[in-house]
Amino acid sequence: MSGYHVSPAQCVRFYSAPELRHTHLLFLVPLGAASIDLSKARRIKDVVFRPGSQNVEWITMALQTIVPEHRDFRQITIRVSYYLTLFEINGNGRRVIGEAIYRQWSVLDRLLVQLWDSRSIRPRVVCTKPGGKVQNAETRVGCLLPEMARRGMVVPD
Amino acid sequence: MQNHHLPQEILDYIADLLHDQPETLKRCCLVSRSWVPRTRKHLFADIRLRSVDDLRSWKKTFPDVGNSPAYHTRSLFIGCSSVVVAEDAEEGGWIRAFSRISSLDVDNGVWYLNTPAISLLTPFHNFSPTLKSLRMCPIAFPCPQLFDLVLSSPLLEDLTLTGHDDSFGNEDESHGLQTVLPSTSPPLTGSLDLNIFGGMGNTVRQLLDLPNGLHFRSLAFSWHCEADLPWTTQLVELCSDTLECLDIMCRLPSAFVSIPHRS
Numbered sequence: 001m002s003g004y005h006v007s008p009a010q011c012v013r014f015y016s017a018p019e020l021r022h023t024h025l026l027f028l029v030p031l032g033a034a035s036i037d038l039s040k041a042r043r044i045k046d047v048v049f050r051p052g053s054q055n056v057e058w059i060t061m062a063l064q065t066i067v068p069e070h071r072d073f074r075q076i077t078i079r080v081s082y083y084l085t086l087f088e089i090n091g092n093g094r095r096v097i098g099e100a101i102y103r104q105w106s107v108l109d110r111l112l113v114q115l116w117d118s119r120s121i122r123p124r125v126v127c128t129k130p131g132g133k134v135q136n137a138e139t140r141v142g143c144l145l146p147e148m149a150r151r152g153m154v155v156p157d
Numbered sequence: 158m159q160n161h162h163l164p165q166e167i168l169d170y171i172a173d174l175l176h177d178q179p180e181t182l183k184r185c186c187l188v189s190r191s192w193v194p195r196t197r198k199h200l201f202a203d204i205r206l207r208s209v210d211d212l213r214s215w216k217k218t219f220p221d222v223g224n225s226p227a228y229h230t231r232s233l234f235i236g237c238s239s240v241v242v243a244e245d246a247e248e249g250g251w252i253r254a255f256s257r258i259s260s261l262d263v264d265n266g267v268w269y270l271n272t273p274a275i276s277l278l279t280p281f282h283n284f285s286p287t288l289k290s291l292r293m294c295p296i297a298f299p300c301p302q303l304f305d306l307v308l309s310s311p312l313l314e315d316l317t318l319t320g321h322d323d324s325f326g327n328e329d330e331s332h333g334l335q336t337v338l339p340s341t342s343p344p345l346t347g348s349l350d351l352n353i354f355g356g357m358g359n360t361v362r363q364l365l366d367l368p369n370g371l372h373f374r375s376l377a378f379s380w381h382c383e384a385d386l387p388w389t390t391q392l393v394e395l396c397s398d399t400l401e402c403l404d405i406m407c408r409l410p411s412a413f414v415s416i417p418h419r420s
Contacts, residue, residue: 037394040397044400050407052407
């Protein structure tokens with residue numbers, strides 16, 4: 001079972017599955033369809049995004065504003081907090097984290113790889129593991145960004 | 158030891174080479190009086206007053222403000238700003254002895270936001286014309302006095318502000334706090350780092366009013382509310398001719414709760 005309850009103030013995503021033995025509730029404030037426009041910042045070299053929730057659509061939207069005139073762009077870093085990886089995939093990430101979020105990460109995965117292949121802008125996803133409490137955070141993030149993981153661009157902090 | 162065979166420039170050069178070896182520099186100070194000025198320049202370049210004890214120790218060692226080595230200090234960290242303010246008021250501006258610093262880092266250590274920003278900032282107004290980097294944490298916004306300090310620092314390039322804005326969404330509260338702007342403002346060509354709980358809108362508004370515009374090469378923001386996003390967009394656009402690095406942390410309120418099933 002999984003679903004959303006949307007209120008003006010916040011969005012609550014919940015999911016529950018017998019094999020997980022837990023019901024997970026994620027409370028977050030949606031960013032909506034807004035993001036930042038990088039198209040005019042033609043001298044930009046490095047960007048770092050630190051998502052505070054599993055919602056990464058705003059990152060994709062920002063990266064989609066990269067234009068050919070960004071000749072100095074060198075690196076995109078996404079730093080993923082440990083608590084965003086507090087889920088068990090068990091081969092079924094799409095259901096566990098929800099279709100909408102899963103799709104956002106898939107789109108981001110494709111875009112990052114595309115920017116690397118076509119523009120040589122190096123993408124890097126760094127998984128933080130404070131205190132070593134979370135094992136295999138990069139493996140879990142790798143399930144969301146399979147092509148990035150396959151190319152060895154999902155790395156521990 | 159007689160050193161009159163060595164010209165002062167050579168002695169200075171030796172001290173310069175030892176700039177990152179404080180223990181060796183301390184020994185150099187004992188060699189000869191002529192070695193003292195140059196070694197002091199390096200020994201006191203970076204002063205960190207982390208606690209009340211550090212502050213009292215400094216003042217006890219150098220009671221004469223006019224002759225203290227604060228003149229050599231380039232980087233000053235103050236971790237006990239409320240005490241510094243109190244002692245500065247008591248003793249007629251001893252903090253002004255650090256008149257040549259280029260980097261000022263004021264950190265209260267705890268989120269003690271009840272202290273009015275105006276009193277915390279008073280000793281620093283107009284105190285170092287060579288200031289290039291300013292970090293204040295934490296501070297209560299909106300804070301026009303902070304911008305007085307910014308405007309009184311003609312060489313300021315880097316600005317890092319962390320704090321809390323209680324007036325978020327309250328337009329009336331932010332009105333009437335604007336400082337009187339001069340015709341020029343600092344170059345602000347380095348980095349801007351804003352981490353303001355409650356939203357950065359009021360602070361950004363004040364930055365946007367600076368007469369010379371914004372030319373930061375590096376921008377770092379922590380988003381604490383949805384309204385921070387359009388402000389970021391605006392700042393990115395304004396700095397588009399110079400911007401090289403952008404760092405965004407999305408800290409919109411969120412929580413993750415895991416409830417175990419009953420067996």
